[in-house]
Amino acid sequence: MRRFNILKWCVYALAILILTVIQMQAAFYPRIMDCTPLFAIPAVLAIAMFENETAAGIYGIFAGLIWDSGTGRVFGFNALFLMCFAIAASLLFEYLLNNTPLSAMLLTAIITIIHEIITWFFFYFMTGDRDFLFAFLHIILPTTALTLIFTLPIYYGVRFINQKISDSDNDSSV
């Protein structure tokens, strides 16, 4: 059982690593209005939906630190953001929400919009750029739309990993 758990954590870590690195490669995916999708958010959220809050928090920090290492802004911002939202999402799915693809898409949209608004607030509004409408229409909406396109494949991917490894674990126990 322990062997399968380790395998599962490693596969999740690899998936997070690949998706977070790929999100910084423009050639891999379509661009809308020069914006790119944020794979790290749906990936961490999907793990949070299938695992407990500890795993969600750890993978949130992991994805956030990789993301932060490729950006020129304050280091730790994405790690803190993803950790908090991953734990919150995990708790929500444990106690309040049903684990469905629709809820994954809804929560991804909410978290992406919050992430983009915080980014706008700290890095633009605070430095004097107050044009929220432009930011919302040209950056926040296209980024969220693109992220949503990739949410379902990532959700089903994580569900497949979770079920496949759990099945193998059950088979080996029998």
Next chain:
Amino acid sequence: MREFFKSLKFKIFAAVACLLIGLMLRTAATGGLPTITQNIISTIISPFQTASSYISSGFSGFINDLLNIHSLKSENAKLKKEISELQSKMVDYNKLKSENERLTTMINITTEKDDRVYTPAMVISRDPGQWFSSFTINKGTLAGIEKDDPVITSEGLVGIVVSPSLTSSVVSTILDPSVHVGSIISQTGDTGITHGKRDLAAKGEFQLNYLPKNSSAAVGDIVITTGIGGIFPKDLKVGIIQKLEQDESGNSLNAILKPMTDMTSVKNVFVITDFSGKADSSSGSSSSTSSNSSSAAKSTGTSSKGGK
């Protein structure tokens, strides 16, 4: 749910959150200089980013070749024609060059030596989204790269190193609002400061401010660096004027520029790690103690850093 907030796990996560806030404050306070954690993570991630960059450029190159086969054919024919024209010009060039050398020796003009030290690098990742015009290159402090080193391509200036780690560095492009470059219009000699604006950056353009009201600058003029301030070397091509407009106050002119290089597709760059008149790094770090002063330091590509 309450059990979670009373558990040890929650306390550990709260401690991690405090640690992350500390890291954020430290990065902000040092104006982008990497922390040990960032250095370690960047070093681990860098090979993955490089591999991923090779795959993505190969993939996009293959798709582009397939899609643009007709335009490539016509471009090839055009280039062949240009080569033959240039070859005939080379004859004149060689004649003029030897004449120039002869005259230079006669009147004892000493030519300025290009003492720039270039470090070639490859773009391995880009900041996702469109908030920041930045990318990561596969060279860092181990290759002699420092904060505020200029980054160029063969076409012209691309940006500036903002966060060098051991094996990789984050570069902010000239489209970024925080990057200011002291510039001069080569045709007219009018000086100004270029910087990014978010709405212009969406179109791949940026702005040149504080031009004199009576400037005779025109669309198509080339903007180059002044070299004053010691951050950017002199005479690097910055952009081409696309449009001129009055400043809101009516006291000066603003020019909309197109950079010499397409920032979304740039792959290979050079970092200028040393050049004649470079501001010494100790003054650079002392003026980069916060993110605001960091951008001020960048803008002193025109003013406050030690002069050339």
